[in-house]
């Protein structure tokens with residue numbers, strides 16, 4: 277790993293937002309791609325934060341400052357990740373499901389989808405089933421995209437699909453799911469239309485769902 281990428285990773289682990297912003301700018305100026313910075317430095321830094329939490333060395337406040345530092349870095353990379361394109365491929369209502377506050381992965385997926393020319397209706401985090409239903413109804417979204425990072429919040433995806441069915445909207449919309457504890461098997465079990473393991477795969481999946 278190059279020097280600047282190593283420093284970004286360390287700054288994520290330390291939760292130093294200012295350093296992450298400055299180093300991300302430096303890394304871009306040195307010719308690194310936004311995706312390279314994200315994957316080699318920032319996401320690996322966050323994975324290490326998760327490991328430190330699991331090992332009992334980090335607690336929620338440390339995870340929170342690391343998340344802020346990650347968001348600060350993503351803000352610097354966003355213009356490179358999202359290139360304006362006016363030909364919309366379709367509308368996607370995206371959110372992290374009810375009870376779940378983890379929004380970094382969702383924001384990243386959302387950015388990449390926007391960069392691939394989808395119109396994004398970002399419902400935020402802790403989104404109850406009825407909010408997804410409302411978004412499909414009000415915006416005519418073709419895809420509902422749900423993220424979950426906690427095993428305890430995964431069932432909310434199933435509840436959202438059932439709410440779409442109850443509202444008579446399930447046939448009009450495709451449902452895609454993702455997040456670290458998810459799998460293809462879980463997606464099939466709750467009758468989602470697809471699962472993506474990361475943001476790039478989410479773009480490919482969204483394209484295939486509306487093709």
Ligand code: B1M
Pocket residue numbers: 319322323325326327329330336337339340342343375376377378379380381382384385421422423424425426427428452453454455456457471472473474475478
């Ligand atoms: Co929390 N947390 N957290 N946390 N947190 C995890 C998820 C955990 C794995 C840590 C650990 O134990 N190792 C663990 C979950 C265990 C489990 O359920 N199996 C955990 C826990 C336990 C908790 C709390 C319960 C802790 C507590 O309070 N005791 C609590 C729950 C709060 C709640 O949500 N109700 C909690 C709180 C928090 C913070 C608020 C402090 C903070 C989140 C801040 C924020 O998001 N704004 C936080 C953080 C930062 C993490 C870790 C360290 C990092 C998550 C992250 O942002 N990763 C995480 C450990 C880890 O992931 N290793 C952890 C980077 C991000 C780019 O990756 O989100 O996986 P990810 O997204 C990926 C893919 O999953 C995929 O694409 C993305 C890009 O590749 N993807 C999709 C995601 N969504 C997708 C949707 C798609 C497609 C792909 O289509 C729709």
